[in-house]
Amino acid sequence: MTDERIRVVVVDDHAVVRRGLEQLLAVATDIDVVGTAGDGAQAVEVVRNVRPHVVLMDLQMPGVDGVEATRSIVAEALADVLVLTSFSDSERIVAALDAGAVGYLLKDADPEDVLAGIRSVREGGSPIHPRAARQLLGARASAADLSATSASLTAREAEVIELVRHGLANKQIARRLGISERTVKAHLTSAFAAIGVADRTQAALWAERRTLPPGMVDHDDGHD
Structure with a gap:
C-alpha cells in the first residue's frame, strides 16, 4: 500500500444511493470517487475510461x-470489485465471487465498515459482511450432511482446497481454474471459515483427512 489515494467508482441504479456513497467517501482523506454509474453496462464503460483501483x-x-x-471488469483486469448490496442470499454471494468480486458487503453495514472494506480490497484483502458469511454457512448446513465435510463447501471452494492440498500456490490455482488470484483468496477465506481452519497448511491437512469429490480437478500441477 502506497500513499496514493484510492480511486473508486460507485455503481448503483438508485441516484440517492450513489449520492449518499459519494458523500460518505468524500470524508475519507485517502479515497477519491472518480466516477459513478447507474447500471452494469455503464459501469464497464466508466471503469474503462477512468481506471479506478476499486469498484x-x-x-x-x-x-x-x-x-x-x-465479470467483464475482472476479465479485462480493469479494477478490483467490492460488492455492496442489499442481498445476502448464498446464491448471489457465490455468483458474485465466481464472477471475480473480491469482497461482499451489505448496505446496512456501518459507514466505517464500507470505508474499511475499500481499504482492505486495495491492500489485497477480501472483506465479507458477517451476515453474508453466515448465510453461506447456513446454506451449506441445510443442503448437506454436516458429517460429510466436503459437502459443507461449494463446488468451487472444494476445487480450491483440493489444489491447495496438492501444493499449488494461489497464482497456479487461479491459472488452473481461469479466475483471478483475488478470487482464489476470496474462496479460501470463505472455505477456511466453513471448515474451521486458520491457514492453508491447516486446510491441506483437513483435506488429507477427508475425501473430496473425486475427478473434480486434474491433479497435474502444470508449470509456473
Missing part, C-alpha cells in the same frame, strides 16, 4: 446486472 458494485440493476458487470 463499489451493486448487484441488482436493470439491463446488465452487477454480476455480469463484475
